[in-house]
Amino acid sequence: MHYPRPEGVIAALRHIDPIFLETPMRRSDALDQALDASIVFKDETANPIRSFKGRGAGHFIAGLSATTPLVCASAGNFGQGLAWAARRRELPITVFAAHNAVRCKLDAMRALGADVRLQGDDFDAAKRAARAHAERKGYCYVEDGAHAAIAEGAGTLALELTEAGEHPDAILVPLGNGALAAGVGAWMKHARPATRIVAVGAAGAPAMARAVETGRIAETAHVDTIADGIAVRVPIPYAVDAVRRVTDQVLLVEDSAIRAAMALLDKHLGLIVEPAGAAGLAAIVADPAPWRGQRIAVPLCGGNLDNPTA
Secondary structure (H helix, E strand, O other): OOOOOHHHHHHHHHOHHHHHHOOOOEEEOOOOOOHHHEEEEEEOOOOOOEEEEHHHHHHHHHHHOOOOEEEEOOOHHHHHHHHHHHHOOOOEEEEOOOOOOOOHHHHHHHOOOOEEEEEOOOOHHHHHHHHHHHHHHHEEEEEEOOOOHHHHHHHHHHHHHHHHOOOOOOEEOOOOOOOOHHHHHHHHHOOOOOOOOEEEEEOOOHHHHHHHHHOOOOOOOOOOOOOOHOOOOOHHHHHHHHHHHOOOOEEEEOHHHHHHHHHHHHHOOOOOOOEEEHHHHHHHOOOHHHHHOOOOOEEEOOOOOOOOOO
16 A cells, blocks of 8 residues: 555546536635735535545546445435445445435435445444445445545646646645645645645544644544544544655644634635635634734635535
8 A cells, every 4th residue: 555646636636526526726816815825725616516535536447447335424415425436337335424414415415326235323334334335245334534546636636726826835734534635745745845734623522633743643533523524533644654754744623613614705706615624714714913914825625514505
């Protein structure tokens, strides 16, 4: 098993459904003035599943030679991405999700043909159930964050940034299972080595961030954050190693900063962004001083939430 590579990111462009590529880059002069930084947002909500996950899932499934049914666990967005790609290959897919998963994400996975099963009180409990089910049935278990192809597919959003001529001083990437940070980092270290890769986790789900910072993996007993898409209790060793290779800094943000970032994106860009998707901007909102005068890139990696106006 290899780590994500820039040539893999380039190769992924051939395999990803074009509907997930060339997502818009958005800016707001008013928001730049308010935060005293120049921010370009990569809007990954602008596709049919409102998430970047279709990129990595498409690249991964393109590399499968078998036609074995697929099994995964998901908070909702990865399951949608994998279901979209599986449908194109006519592969059956079962997605395990927690009982408290976002309803609109569950509905979207089912609409894409996934057999959605609710198991456990959080994402990692659902993941245990998914792995056990795949082992019992002899199905292909797909773990988001554990495959280079998934990260390389995610990294194509960074390739699109650089192809558009962006030279950010830093890119602030939400940190969950690690595929996005690993893929974006692999590409940026190749194409824009001066750009700092900053991985942003939720303070209420710090396990992955701590593992990336220290190299020591320790699961937490629970998570407590509104950012379900990055609420990881049990880091994946491969993902930790992959992210550590390309990350310059790790930050944790409180839910209050995430809510404030979501409100700013709605106000200034008219975008509904889910909590995990707003984590990058939340890092600037929480502590603007280090980013003043900087050129910042921020992926808005998802926009699926049940009560967008609540």
